[in-house]
Amino acid sequence: MDTSAGSRRCRRCGSEDLVPIDIDGRGKILSWTVIRRPSGAVSRQGPFAVALVELTAGVRMTANLEGWENEPAPGSDVVAVGEIDGIPIFAASDPSS
């Protein structure tokens, strides 16, 4: 029996039927925090910000956030500007652009 270990699956329903989609990296901040006392497992020193972002494409993700010093309001627009070790970094976007 083929157990398909190692193949990529949906983390919600287990389906293997996955297709790539194009997203523009835009979304909204649902909430955010500044980590001042990091875990010993991460090499970064605090402070740095972590946000829960809801992409326009409908996906939610835990990500890093630049520009937290400006105290972004919940629901404000952000756009992906890069990544560290596969974790996206978001920053405030100008909604008119």
Next chain:
Amino acid sequence: MRKVSIAGVGSTRFGRHDGIPVDELAAAAGRSAIIDAGVEPERVGALYLGNFVGGMLTGQEILAGLAGEAMGLSGIPCTKVEGACASGGIAFRHAYLAVASGMTDVALALGVEKMTHATNPQITEALNSAMDNRADAPSGLTFPGVFGMAWRRHADRYGTDREQVSAVVIKNKRNGLSNPLAQMGAELRFDEVRNAKPIADPLRLYDCCPTSDGAAAVVVMAQEAVPARDRAIDILASVQSSGSARVAGHPDLCSFDATVRAARQAFGETGLGPQDIDFVELHDCFSIAEIIDCEDLGVVPRGQGGGWAIEGRTAVGGDMPINPSGGLLAKGHPVGATGLGQVYEAVSQLRAEHPNQVPGARFGLTHNLGGTGVACTVSLLARPDA
């Protein structure tokens, strides 16, 4: 299923326990619970032990068997359970099920943790193993960070402000002052809470429970076999549920659906409602967690947890006393022991022997939450004459 009671409880003080091995700490609580129950140790037919970071912080696993041996409970099944900070509540429920099912007349639930010897980054790393290592941990998120995000969300939705959240800290620290088992009770002012050092915004030092060593134990027994009915406390329900292990998997960070589910089931099984509950011992790992938990349990209306705290309605003399023990914030949080520490406190209340006694308490609720709400237990306990 048979009717089940708590025949005895035991607990060490929560705080620092230098120089005592983790299995000995567990055995100390277990022995005092067995003595309190007035049963011969040979009658204990099963042992369940809750522990979370023992392997990581002390290098010692197989704690259930080691603690059983230290108590002279030789040969019986000794099982360790792990559900992050809900490990103790899960051990309690397994002991309950072992007796309710008829497998044994007497079971011992134990919880233990030793943490204070480690450094803060080591402890944070160990606790972070209760987070999803693929989705959340790589961002550098910590548990204070998870609850910092929950705080902002709750504030955004319900207008919960820092004064309200600080009222939880002030109440629980004050309750802890008169609990001899508590690690750090204190009389605090709003400005002291507000100006403490920042941990994960908006959480500051006193918004976070301390790092603790400690153990607690409960002897669970078939109701018909209990020797002294006047000291026994009945278990009306003991429910376990699960929720998402990922922050993004929660429909709303203002609520943990595992708590909602467990409370609903516990009330449903017993025919009781939140209005019947005389006091609650809930999982205030952070100040904002108490506000979310009491709303999820249904003992305080949704969105009003902050208001109830600042109005004193959750104090010992209030409409719904929450954490008269001091909770995790003041009593301490030796993670694997916490769920059983809550049962210990509830039993003291229902025996009318608590240092912060809720007058006439007949029904108590305990709530233990693990990880990002991935595991939850809720128990309803009652005085036998209730």
